[in-house]
Amino acid sequence: MLEIVNFLNKYIWSNALVFLFLAVGLIFTLRTKFIQVRRFKDMITLLFEKNNDNAGISSFQALAMSLGSRIGTGNIVGVATAISLGGPGAVFWMWVMGFLGAATSFIEITLSQIFKSKIDGEYRGGTPFYIYKGLNLKWFSIISATILIIVIGILWPTVQANTIALTVQDSFNIPPLATGLLLAAFMAIIIYGGVKRIATVSEYLVPFMALAYVAICIALLVLNFSEIPAMLSLIVTSALNLNATFAGLLGTAIAMGVQRGVFSSAAGLGTETFESGASSVSHPAKQGLVQAFSIYIDTFVICTATALMILITGMYNVVPSAGEAIVTNFPGADPELYTQAAISTLISPTFGQYFMSISLFLFCFTTLITYFYKMDTNIAFIKEMLNMDKAGKYITHVARIGLLGMVVFGAVNSATLIWAITDLGVGLLGWVNVITILLLSKTALTALKDYDTQKSLGLNPSFNPIILGIKNADFWEDLEARSPIPKTVSSKGRTVVAKKVKERLLPVPNPFSE
Template identity: 45%
Template sequence: MSDFLSTVNSYIWSNALVYLCLAAGVYFSIRSRFVQVRQVPEMIRLMFKGEKSPSGISSFQALTISLAGRVGTGNIAGVATAIAFGGPGALFWMWTVAFLGASTSFVECTLGQIYKTRDPLTGEYRGGPAYYLSRAFAHTAAAPAMKIYGYVFAAVTILAMGLLLPSVQSNSMASAMNSAWGWSKWWVAVGTVIVLAFVIIGGVKRIATFASVVVPFMAIVYIVLALIIVALNAGEIPGVISLIFSSAFGLDSAFGAILGSAVMWGVKRGIYSNEAGQGTGPHAAAAAEVSHPAKQGLVQAFAVYIDTLFICTATGFLILSTGAYRVFEGESSDGAVIREGGSILPADAEVGPTFAQTGFDTLWSGAGSSFIAISLAFFCITTIIAYYYMAETNLRFLLGKTNTVNVPYLRGTVGSNTTMMLQALILVSVTIGAVSTASDAWTLGDIGVGLMAWLNIIGIIILQQPAYKALWDYEKQKKLGLDPMFDPTALDIKNATFWENYDPATGKDKEPASSA
């Protein structure tokens, strides 16, 4: 089974997907006139805008839900894996995919806002790739094909977010706790399930509240402590930077043979971590209460920077500056060691959180394992919660009008009963993942990410134009000194049915026109 999964993963994560991700980022950057550079001050300002309503959450809460999905084991174990199998240069390619991916994130998240809808079961805003893929072309001859495309994406997302990806997070968390404190993985699984059940059953509002408190706190603590260690090793930084760039372009003879691996692992782990182009960000973006879709598009673009340029970089510099790494030939820990960072890693150290744990131990001997275990506990739990929210959103899409249909003998609607089944599925996935081997868990996770990325990037390349119309409109209104308000009809954006019936100035649905 492991060989079969690896073969499937190799086809999905071929060079074609790597180059598609990079090329799409370049294209969206040029089309948007490098919005990820021009609008950074506006991104930061908008993050803390407090608009919210009974149906929608604030921009900051939407950002934290998005970050909850992004900031997880990929920021710690993922960075270590990229360095181990792609060399230090993989970190440069993670930066590259983050910079380019910020423009991709803007496009997909703005589309998520434009084509969002109100959940008939809960009244909450819902949206994402399945929604914009099926709605944007509803007035054209391509409508049937794009609707099927939307359904396929929704089904793949439920599979990835409800079954494949949660197991990666719980596996890393359980392994770190077992390593740090000797806790049984089964006990970790049970404790995680209890916490998750309490939060996810409370709906998007409770998810947003939980994420808005936990994610910023843990991200700041992790970055600060990592930077303290990097500062204590300041003398190593010039050499680390030189090593990253020489490895990224194969200038160091030791890394010349794995140049392709540096690009592959940098892009793969970069997208796994920041999720730009994967189609996850639009789900959280659509839940926000804003007066103009571009606002949340800009906020979500900055989320990519927070994830990769801040948190992943902190991990990378921590590992490299302390020498807590090994680079292997053949993209496997069974291969020959190409470069040993130092002598501080245990001889039998597994590729993953151990690299970061050993790096932290240089500051507090013996405390590194505990700190990483605690960090992963918070990061992974919030990530799984975000996964559930995205899986539920796509379940709502698939059910459509049947959401509110009562089911005889089950004392609930189709939507409420299938939601309970999804909640059970993700809790089972977490339990199985916690006690499984790491290799299969990561392979399944990569398959889920890759399938979503293929479908979403092709989709937003086809659909991109409404996002640019929203951006130009937003910038035009800002130049006039206005708080931008969105009117899809004026911009000739079709099928944005939520906005057609919504007054952004009042935050309420428009009053029906009175008959004469």
């Protein structure tokens, strides 16, 4: 099976996809006029906007759910794997992907908000919704939802469960099967409570686990502060092929940095659009900005802290997939153990072992419960498209049981196979979603210009798709019909905005036209 998966990965994860992610991130960075920099202040302030809508969740809850999904094994094992295959230079390309990916994330999240729906009393949005409403391709939206269910509900849970099982076995000598069954039981308690329970768990658990991990990382880095400049220099010189030790690894460093960077941040995959579609905001661009900020937390804080600890302690090997070992500082060790060994070296073996076991358990567990929500949203979409009432209930239950079963499967299988399957899923989602958001980028950029216009007038931005000429944004059209003049915008203000939109919103170029 491993040979088949690796064969497929050669084509799906070709250089074309690697450079597609980079190119799209650059296009959106330029088109949005560096949104990830010029609206950074808004990213922070919007986190604390209150939500009084019972049908949706707050921006902060959506961010917490998204970070719960993003902050997982990709930030620890993914970083270590990138270094082991591409050398320290892979970290630099993770940074590049993170910066460009923030603009990509803004576009896809804004689209998710524009084309969201209200299903069974809850807000739902995501990739299939904007494919269906934005591109008017019902058949393709159903295919997209099906792929997402397979990837998120079957493929991805395995790698999180596998990481937890291996770490717990190494630290506490608990059999992987027992860990898998216990994980499945914990998950069942939470996921059968619905999106509100998932959001509540994420809201409290994610900030705690992220701050605890970063606090330990910072403490360790402070103790070795003098080594940080040298490590940063090593990362940059290796990335630009200026370091003799890692000469010849440029292509691998770029590929691994982008691949693991995308898996960690999920920018461009469309998998983080579902939590954001559930949030209640007055303008789609607001949630786009909040989620762009999550890329910074994921890549520049968590991933960087992990990478610096590994590099400062030297607890890593560099062994390209096709070639002889370049660095063997940690002979025979798998990347799963690099971070644990780094912490053990700096403090104590016992602390490092237990701390990483607890951290990975929390990181991966929150990721697993958000996977359920994403899968459930795609199932709800398919049920809505195909008018499946009675049968839909059975499909939902079968899918939930299937996801719990894959958690157990991932816990007891080999890490090599699990990571190969995960990479396959990432690649499949990348091709589908990146092309889609390129085709729909004009809509998201129009919404951004509307947001900028209202901010320049001193208004709290609210969204009216009719004024902007955006079609099929039925949720917002219905909202506007129920409340023609939002509380945050006066009648005079709405008239001014409409006039300014017509005057200042020039046609947005299509990325394919140049």
